[in-house]
Each structure stands twice: as C-alpha cells, then as structure tokens.
Amino acid sequence: MCWGVFVSDAKPNTLVEIERQVVSLFADGVRVAGLPRSVGEIYGLLFVSAEPLAMDDLVVRLKISKGSVSQGLKFLRTLGAIREVEGPDVRRTYYEGDIELKKLVGGFIREQMRPHMESGKDRLKALDAEVVKEKDESKRAFYDERVKKLDRWLKQAKLVLPLIQRVLGE
C-alpha cells in the first residue's frame, strides 16, 4: 500500500465550521418538508463539498450509521438531488449534490406530493359515491357543495405545482 503522496489532501474525519453550519442549515431546512434530519445532513455535506464523497466519508464525517446513510442516499437519488460520479477508488460509488433548487423541489413534488394528490383524486370519487346515498335532500346538497370545493382545491393544486417548477426553472 502507498499512502504518502496524498496525505495532505486526506479528508479530515470531522467537519470544519463552515461545513458544520451548512449541514445544520439543511438538517433544519428539510424538516419543514417533514424529512428526517439525516437526509438534510447528507445533502448538506454534499452541497458544501468540492470533491465528491463516498458513503464511508458521510458515515465518518457526519457520525451517522451506514444504514442511515444508505437509506438517505437512496432517497436523495430518487429525488434526483444527487448524482453518482467517478472517484479515486473505483470500487466505491461517489456522490455530488445537484445544486439546482428546481431539482430538489421538482423531485419532492414528483415523489412526495403527486402520489398524495393522485390518491386524493380517488378518495374524492369515493366521497362522491357516498354523497349520492344521502337521503336528506338539504344535507346532500351541502355535502355535494363541499365535495365540489375539494375538487376545486385539487385543481388549484394541480395548477400551482407546475407553476412553481417553471419559476424555479429560471
């Protein structure tokens, strides 16, 4: 084995202050979206790292378990928030963060929000079926109005999401 030549570039197994702050910023940030802290930490460290990192770097430097990192990376990959890239060790998979906001938001909308909206559509259908069963005329009218309102909400949401993506798309 040969270590010598690259020693001065060796990654520290701890975070410098700037990294600490960015990691913490993302860790807190992702929580408004209901995501686990570890996911934010992982993305945060990739975001502030000039060099791509492998799983083991994340485990060591963030001090979180291999299992958590594996799951966090899997999730970030499905969002399209990180990219697999080549690195010094051919046996390992290295990652770098995609620093476009639209990628993050777009991925979140696609993976987390759309599915909910789809199931919402079905549930409104079921609701409609329930409303027609209502015997009392005026109650039925009231329920019908409310279900129609929910339909409109869903349409508005469908309108807004692509709009967000367009604005973030520059």
Next chain:
Amino acid sequence: MCWGVFVSDAKPNTLVEIERQVVSLFADGVRVAGLPRSVGEIYGLLFVSAEPLAMDDLVVRLKISKGSVSQGLKFLRTLGAIREVEGPDVRRTYYEGDIELKKLVGGFIREQMRPHMESGKDRLKALDAEVVKEKDESKRAFYDERVKKLDRWLKQAKLVLPLIQRVLGE
C-alpha cells in the same frame, strides 16, 4: 330542562360515513405539511359540518382529548383557517372552517414558512462571516460560490411564495 323539541337535530356522538372519510382525508392531508393528525381531523370535521361546532363536540365526536382539541384549535386560529362564531350556547365558543384554500395555504406560509426563511437569512449572514475567515484562496472561492447559491435559493423562494398566494387568490 327541556329536550324534546330539538331531539331530532341532536348531534350524534359519532361520525357518519361521509364525515369519517373527510376527516380521514384531511388527517392524512395535513401530514405532507408535517402537521399532527389531530389538527387535520379537527379542520376536517369543521369543513364537513353545516353547523358550527364547539370544543366539546370535537372532543366527543372525534374521540380526542380536550387538551389536543384546544391546542389544535389554537393552531388553526393562528393560521386563520377557522372562524369563531356565535352558537346556541352563549357560554361556549363555536367554530366553523374557512373553506378558502388560500386561507389555509396563506396561513401556513405566514406562520410556518416565513419564520424559517427569516432565520435562514441570518444564518446565511453568519455563514458569510465564516467564509471570509477561510485562509485558502481557492477553498474560500468555492465556499463563497456555494453561499451565493444559497442566497439565490432564498430569493427564489421569496419570489415563489407570493406567486402561489396570488394564484390561489382566484
């Protein structure tokens, strides 16, 4: 005491199927925003109720504790998602749901997202202060670029939020 006359209008202490479905829809719905299930249930029941409800109605019909309902109502009030109204018993406070989506979303943006963004601004300032301390020229340039990127993210978010509100404002 006199019950007779209004017995047929008495509120059941359980939910009918339509109510059950709407309550459940909202209970699940609010979770994408990271809010507790009980908040969704409360809003949901107010949403499908033609008559305003008092705290006790919610406790009995949703089978959740007085404490939870009190806190849930408090939260929904700060969002502006519900309204206090007069009701049959002058001693009680009755509520009805505001069924405009913009109220819900607007309240959420104002109460939950803006504060985070404000603190984010401060944290970016702190980050900037840290970056200038970096001795290594090229590292400093890199960090500086990333912090600038975060600044742009914040600006984009500031741009998007009012846009959402305008679109929902019909």
Next chain:
DNA sequence: CTTAGAGTTCATTAAAAATTGAACGGGCCA
C-alpha cells in the same frame, strides 16, 4: 472457488413527537 470490502436490508433500539388528563385560571350566576 474463496475472500474482502462496498452497499443494502430490516429487526431492534433510541429519540422525537403527539396525545392525554389532571390541575389550574377565570368568568358568570345564584
């Protein structure tokens, strides 16, 4: 074929969040 190390999975454990319920404050009427 065997070994070694990267990466995943998932049952267990630990941590965080929501819910409960008892105690409290305050208004109102007798």
Next chain:
DNA sequence: TGGCCCGTTCAATTTTTAATGAACTCTAAG
C-alpha cells in the same frame, strides 16, 4: 362568596418515527 363550567396549560405517557448495527448480497480480485 361559592359552585359550576368552559377553556388552557403542561408534565407524564403513549405512539410514531428515525437511527442503529448485525446479517446479508453482490461484485471483483486473487
């Protein structure tokens, strides 16, 4: 003034969620 009831608060508890780590798969090198 005292009893009653509505509503709030918050410490204790339960429930939910995330993190851990050991066992596993897979690939590649010897």
